[in-house]
Amino acid sequence: MDIxxxxxxxxxxxxxxxxxxxxxxxxxxxxxxxxxRDGEHHLRAEMSAVGYVSSAGLRTLLTAHxxxxxxGGSFGILAPSATVREVLExxxxxxxxxxxxxxxxxxxxxxxxxxxxxxxxxxxxxxVAGARPGGVRVRISGEAAQLQRGAGALFPARFGPGTFALGxxxxxxxxxxxxxxxxxxxxxxxxxxxxxxDGPGRPDFLVTERGLEPSGHLLLGLAGEGDFNLLSRFTxxxxxxxVPLAALAAEALTLxxxxxVAFVAAVETAGLVGATLRRSPAAEAGTEERxxxxxxxxxxxxxPERSFRESTxxxxxVVARPGTPFxxxxxxxxxxxxxxxxxxxxxxxxxxxxxxxxxxxTVRELFDGxxxxxxxxxxxxxxxxxxxxxxxxxxxxxxxAPAHPA
Numbered sequence: 001m002d003i004x005x006x007x008x009x010x011x012x013x014x015x016x017x018x019x020x021x022x023x024x025x026x027x028x029x030x031x032x033x034x035x036x037r038d039g040e041h042h043l044r045a046e047m048s049a050v051g052y053v054s055s056a057g058l059r060t061l062l063t064a065h066x067x068x069x070x071x072g073g074s075f076g077i078l079a080p081s082a083t084v085r086e087v088l089e090x091x092x093x094x095x096x097x098x099x100x101x102x103x104x105x106x107x108x109x110x111x112x113x114x115x116x117x118x119x120x121x122x123x124x125x126x127x128v129a130g131a132r133p134g135g136v137r138v139r140i141s142g143e144a145a146q147l148q149r150g151a152g153a154l155f156p157a158r159f160g161p162g163t164f165a166l167g168x169x170x171x172x173x174x175x176x177x178x179x180x181x182x183x184x185x186x187x188x189x190x191x192x193x194x195x196x197x198d199g200p201g202r203p204d205f206l207v208t209e210r211g212l213e214p215s216g217h218l219l220l221g222l223a224g225e226g227d228f229n230l231l232s233r234f235t236x237x238x239x240x241x242x243v244p245l246a247a248l249a250a251e252a253l254t255l256x257x258x259x260x261v262a263f264v265a266a267v268e269t270a271g272l273v274g275a276t277l278r279r280s281p282a283a284e285a286g287t288e289e290r291x292x293x294x295x296x297x298x299x300x301x302x303x304p305e306r307s308f309r310e311s312t313x314x315x316x317x318v319v320a321r322p323g324t325p326f327x328x329x330x331x332x333x334x335x336x337x338x339x340x341x342x343x344x345x346x347x348x349x350x351x352x353x354x355x356x357x358x359x360x361x362t363v364r365e366l367f368d369g370x371x372x373x374x375x376x377x378x379x380x381x382x383x384x385x386x387x388x389x390x391x392x393x394x395x396x397x398x399x400x401a402p403a404h405p406a
């Protein structure tokens with residue numbers, strides 16, 4: 001079989017020639033998945049030159065239709081040959097033909113929002129319906145020095161809908177039990193996840209279910225409540241292929257129009273740079289310089305290069321200009337004098353649904369996949385060609401709001 005791409009307005013058409021059988025179904029599926037990763041959500045298969053379709057081929061077409069619908073896109077068959085049309089009709093899949101719009105125009109999507117162009121990304125902006133005014137009230141729990149001392153109280157926290165958190169913590173009701181497993185934690189949209197530092201270290205999570213609300217403890221971190229009042233659907237600007245974390249955080253600060261901004265983002269990644277704790281900082285006390293070389297190798301694991309390429313991640317962060325009350329838990333980010341603290345929960349790749357999506361529903365969809373891979377504290381490695389660089393994103397949804405001290 002021959003597979004060719006043909007861009008026709010808002011549609012991407014895969015022109016297929018040959019037999020869509022078990023030998024080629026996987027190749028067609030791979031071509032469709034690659035198109036979605038490239039940001040194409042309205043796809044068509046032109047099948048005028050296809051003379052045979054097996055059950056494996058039918059499954060590929062039906063799966064593409066379902067997956068496109070799930071992300072707010074579309075898929076259909078253009079110009080089916082007589083054989084293809086007969087097979088689709090006999091299989092009860094003639095809706096794949098009727099779903100195919102004319103090549104020159106894709107189905108109408110949601111009305112576009114206001115557009116903002118930053119230094120690295122184009123942002124289509126949507127106000128969040130029903131968002132309460134006032135931004136996000138964020139409190140600081142603990143002190144950064146507690147990572148070094150291995151001492152200090154744990155702060156109880158609940159992570160239900162309307163809460164936002166990131167820091168070093170653990171899920172569970174018992175502070176004594178949490179002390180030995182503290183790791184990177186984030187919470188948003190009614191879900192919370194953390195990277196345990198005991199046992200096999202598989203990331204764990206809880207999602208709000210009726211009366212069940214995630215709860216846990218923070219050794220230190222930023223946590224608060226409030227509504228994100230602005231949604232941005234961002235894509236790389238101009239000829240750029242990716243948006244760096246530092247640029248996205250800077251543009252979130254601009255969009256939030258405040259000295260400090262809290263944000264959550266669902267992003268399709270081109271690679272992440274970060275670190276995770278190897279041991280719970282509160283499990284033992286000591287005087288060694290834990291985060292100086294060479295002891296740091298016992299306490300932190302770093303990504304030596306961009307990791308988790310072609311994944312999907314949930315970010316939670318606070319970005320600010322210097323001089324805000326959040327300074328003690330923020331670190332320099334990029335070369336513009338900004339300071340930030342950002343965590344990422346990493347999942348297998350799945351495209352982020354298009355349009356004006358809801359935060360809680362998006363977060364639930366990610367965790368419902370049961371594929372949580374890691375929690376990272378995102379960092380930038382500015383050592384030039386020898387460093388890992390910055391995390392990079394292909395596109396995504398960014399929710400933000402002014403951050404105020406609680």
